[in-house]
Amino acid sequence: MVVKLESKRWKYFSEEELRCKGTGELKMMEEFMAKLILLREKVNQPLVISSGYRTPEYNKRIGGSSKSAHILGQAVDIVCSGTKAHTILMHALELGFTGIGVKQHGDHKSRFIHLDTVKTGVEGIPRPWVWSYK
Numbered sequence: 149m150v151v152k153l154e155s156k157r158w159k160y161f162s163e164e165e166l167r168c169k170g171t172g173e174l175k176m177m178e179e180f181m182a183k184l185i186l187l188r189e190k191v192n193q194p195l196v197i198s199s200g201y202r203t204p205e206y207n208k209r210i211g212g213s214s215k216s217a218h219i220l221g222q223a224v225d226i227v228c229s230g231t232k233a234h235t236i237l238m239h240a241l242e243l244g245f246t247g248i249g250v251k252q253h254g255d256h257k258s259r260f261i262h263l264d265t266v267k268t269g270v271e272g273i274p275r276p277w278v279w280s281y282k
Contacts, residue, residue, distance in 0.1 A: 160188045165197040166224070170206030176221040180265045183243055184224060187263070190239040193232065198260055199225040215273050217247055217264035225249075229259040236261050247273075251281035 158166075158181045167174045188195050202210075202218040217223035228236055229252060240248060240263050249262030268275045 159185050160195070161185075161197065166200030168201050168203050168206050169199070170209060171203050173201065173203055175201050177265075180222045183245065183265060184263070187236070187239055187243055187245075190243070191232075191235055193235075195236070196227040197224050198227050199223075217266045217273075220266065222266055223247065223262060223264035225260045225262050227257070227260050229256050233259070233261055236263075246275040246277070248278045249281060250278070 158176075161181070161184070163174055166176055184195075199218060200223075201221050202212060202216065204214075204219050207216050207219050208214070212218060226236060233250075233252060237248065237250075240261070245263045245265055246268065247262065247264035247266055251262075252259050266273050266275050
């Protein structure tokens with residue numbers, strides 16, 4: 149079932165790539181999207197989003213953390229590797245993204261950088277924080 153919400157427009161990013169893959173819902177935070185757009189402009193290359201907003205139910209179904217920034221509409225996973233991943237990381241740090249997850253092993257199509265903007269002090273979510281995926 150796809151839930152249709154009012155149309156939102158973000159330069160460089162489509163609603164479809166940001167919607168929950170399980171329900172079609174879309175609840176991205178405007179402040180996060182403004183920072184993501186700045187990142188896109190600094191990188192000066194398209195950013196392919198593999199995961200944006202997730203409902204809590206869908207996030208649980210795919211094994212995501214119960215405290216995932218995706219369910220807050222404050223996170224994306226960007227498909228990238230190599231030099232592009234390095235460039236994204238440099239600019240993400242400069243722009244103040246507070247959560248950075250790195251998966252740079254395995255098939256190149258499955259490599260990504262997770263970025264979020266969860267604020268310091270949110271209970272149970274340490275920030276700033278950098279981690280790698282197994």
